[in-house]
Amino acid sequence: xxxxxxxxxxxxxxxxxxxxxxxxxxxxxxxxxxxxxxxxxxxxxxxxxxxxxxxxxxxxxxxxxxxxxxxxxxxxxxxxxxxxxxxxxxxxxxxxxxxxxxxxxxxxxxxxxxxxxxxxxxxxxxxxxxxxxxxxxxxxxxxxxxxxxxxxxxxxxxxxxxxxxxxxxxxxxxxxxxxxxxxxxxxxxxxxxxxxxxxxxxxxxxxxxxxxxxxxxxxxxxxxxxxxxxxxxxxxxxxxxxxxxxxxxxxxxxxxxxxxxxxxxxxxxxxxxxxxxxxxxxxxxxxxxxxxxxx
Amino acid sequence: xxxxxxxxxxxxxxxxxxxxxxxxxxxxxxxxxxxxxxxxxxxxxxxxxxxxxxxxxxxxxxxxxxxxxxxxxxxxxxxxxxxxxxxxxxxxxxxxxxxxxxxxxxxxxxxxxxxxxxxxxxxxxxxxxxxxxxxxxxxxxxxxxxxxxxxxxxxxxxxxxxxxxxxxxxxxxxxxxxxxxxxxxxxxxxxxxxxxxxxxxxxxxxxxxxxxxxxxxxxxxxxxxxxxxxxxxxxxxxxxxxxxxxxxxxxxxxxxxxxxxxxxxxxxxxxxxxxxxxxxxxxxxxxxxxxxxxx
Numbered sequence: 001x002x003x004x005x006x007x008x009x010x011x012x013x014x015x016x017x018x019x020x021x022x023x024x025x026x027x028x029x030x031x032x033x034x035x036x037x038x039x040x041x042x043x044x045x046x047x048x049x050x051x052x053x054x055x056x057x058x059x060x061x062x063x064x065x066x067x068x069x070x071x072x073x074x075x076x077x078x079x080x081x082x083x084x085x086x087x088x089x090x091x092x093x094x095x096x097x098x099x100x101x102x103x104x105x106x107x108x109x110x111x112x113x114x115x116x117x118x119x120x121x122x123x124x125x126x127x128x129x130x131x132x133x134x135x136x137x138x139x140x141x142x143x144x145x146x147x148x149x150x151x152x153x154x155x156x157x158x159x160x161x162x163x164x165x166x167x168x169x170x171x172x173x174x175x176x177x178x179x180x181x182x183x184x185x186x187x188x189x190x191x192x193x194x195x196x197x198x199x200x201x202x203x204x205x206x207x208x209x210x211x212x213x214x215x216x217x218x219x220x221x222x223x224x225x226x227x228x229x230x231x232x233x234x235x236x237x238x239x240x241x242x243x244x245x246x247x248x249x250x251x252x253x254x255x256x257x258x259x260x261x262x263x264x265x266x267x268x269x270x271x272x273x274x275x276x277x278x279x280x281x282x283x284x285x286x287x288x289x290x291x292x293x294x295x
Numbered sequence: 296x297x298x299x300x301x302x303x304x305x306x307x308x309x310x311x312x313x314x315x316x317x318x319x320x321x322x323x324x325x326x327x328x329x330x331x332x333x334x335x336x337x338x339x340x341x342x343x344x345x346x347x348x349x350x351x352x353x354x355x356x357x358x359x360x361x362x363x364x365x366x367x368x369x370x371x372x373x374x375x376x377x378x379x380x381x382x383x384x385x386x387x388x389x390x391x392x393x394x395x396x397x398x399x400x401x402x403x404x405x406x407x408x409x410x411x412x413x414x415x416x417x418x419x420x421x422x423x424x425x426x427x428x429x430x431x432x433x434x435x436x437x438x439x440x441x442x443x444x445x446x447x448x449x450x451x452x453x454x455x456x457x458x459x460x461x462x463x464x465x466x467x468x469x470x471x472x473x474x475x476x477x478x479x480x481x482x483x484x485x486x487x488x489x490x491x492x493x494x495x496x497x498x499x500x501x502x503x504x505x506x507x508x509x510x511x512x513x514x515x516x517x518x519x520x521x522x523x524x525x526x527x528x529x530x531x532x533x534x535x536x537x538x539x540x541x542x543x544x545x546x547x548x549x550x551x552x553x554x555x556x557x558x559x560x561x562x563x564x565x566x567x568x569x570x571x572x573x574x575x576x577x578x579x580x581x582x583x584x585x586x587x588x589x590x
Contacts, residue, residue, distance in 0.1 A: 026446075028455070029455055029459075029462075030452075030458070032454060032458065033450065033454040084411060089404045089407060108384035109384045109385050110454070112382065113450050113453055113457075116410075117445055117446040119411065121445055123437050123438075124438060124442055124445055126437070127435075127441060128438060135429070136429075136430025136431070138431075139422045139434045142418050142422035142437045143422035146418040146419035150415035151332065151412040151416065156325045156328060159328040159408050160323070163325070167324075
């Protein structure tokens with residue numbers, strides 16, 4: 001196994017351990033809520049966003065005990081968004097990561113509440129003194145995550161996505177939609193490493209450029225998987241965008257040009273980090289992995 | 296009009312103005328999200344929680360420009376919880392504050408996302424430098440709100456409430472449920488004033504006792520209104536708990552003893568604040584108002 005693959009697995013395991021600690025079971029009927037939170041966040045996944053937090057923080061020598069908490073918080077927000085996106089009133093998906101979605105496994109009300117609770121917990125984790133001794137750093141983390149996840153970020157992107165089902169989008173419009181829906185959370189993952197590490201503004205700009213490029217590359221790769229992957233491989237229903245007549249990078253550019261574009265962005269992302277030398281090798285490997293993954 | 300009623304109206308107006316500023320409209324299809332956020336949070340309401348934030352902060356001489364932001368944030372969390380509670384998969388309510396609920400006025404998907412975005416926005420507001428110059432204060436606010444609103448607080452209480460439909464609860468169990476579902480958000484409203492004002496631990500303990508008592512009194516009064524009020528007066532469907540066979544303070548204690556208990560808690564709440572003298576008059580009036588209100 002390559003060092004990169006081992007690092008991905010190690011980080012995913014470490015984040016799962018932190019999530020397991022943070023989502024402590026309760027006595028009483030409300031434990032059903034915790035079980036739903038655990039089900040949706042401990043059931044696997046590539047943990048790309050946590051990896052970005054930890055690897056970015058590593059660039060600035062941040063203690064893992066801190067970066068793993070910020071990593072767990074971003075995964076909570078990501079998982080909450082998946083629970084709510086999968087609901088019948090939204091994308092109405094039954095399968096996620098090869099398992100029943102949370103509202104299928106539990107029920108709709110529990111799924112809505114589990115999403116709400118995961119989002120809230122993310123801010124509890126970020127704002128806790130264990131995440132950083134300096135309150136200003138904790139507040140900056142909360143602010144950055146809230147902006148990325150909110151109406152001008154992820155949730156706004158999801159709203160655009162719902163509206164998009166009724167209208168034809170062009171490449172700039174799809175780029176903007178995906179920038180909000182998935183790109184902002186990827187960017188704030190790298191930003192979290194910078195905030196924790198009190199990175200210079202030059203370093204922040206470079207990591208921001210990197211995150212911007214891999215965010216878009218990640219989405220194009222997702223669109224390609226939706227067309228070319230099987231549900232079994234990808235772990236969720238595929239071909240849905242096409243069936244829904246939704247504009248994607250693949251429907252707009254064709255598969256070949258979309259793949260070319262993803263590879264270009266991947267290379268450009270890696271180039272942003274050259275100044276960090278070997279220290280950025282894992283982040284550069286991630287940029288490559290993102291466009292060749294099979295799920 | 297009494298000074299208290301005028302103060303309630305003034306605070307409600309001031310909070311609405313801050314919410315109006317914070318929920319700025321956007322260009323493009325995602326503005327539907329903002330309209331749903333505005334619809335659910337600018338459509339009236341007594342603004343009890345914001346009043347608690349502002350009146351508590353006033354005790355410690357906090358600038359209104361700060362306390363009104365913390366007040367807007369608590370109202371955003373309250374309104375998000377109402378949107379999600381009203382959803383078909385939850386309490387399935389069509390009427391709120393005399394108007395169609397958000398999922399009726401817009402649609403279910405938009406209502407889910409508007410709730411998510413309001414919750415997220417609350418943390419954005421709390422974590423922003425405009426709320427306090429000291430990052431540690433901002434982080435403390437985020438932490439307190441997240442704990443109050445999350446799986447050990449409001450959302451956990453809502454989960455208990457869903458489970459309660461299937462089982463008989465006694466008075467301690469209903470008390471615990473309501474403590475989590477509505478009491479925690481009322482408590483953190485007073486706590487926010489203490490955090491902003493860097494109150495002494497003695498003052499915090501007194502306000503905490505006050506908040507604990509009015510939280511329970513508020514809920515008992517709500518249960519009485521559900522039995523005795525008309526939908527027209529109360530602005531939402533009444534008699535629902537009874538029809539659902541749900542255990543409430545009224546079903547367990549009877550209306551007379553429930554009213555007695557509410558009055559007792561109201562007086563006890565006011566007594567906690569005697570040491571503050573005249574400065575606490577509005578908070579003491581609120582304790583009385585809570586048990587005599589008609590909606």
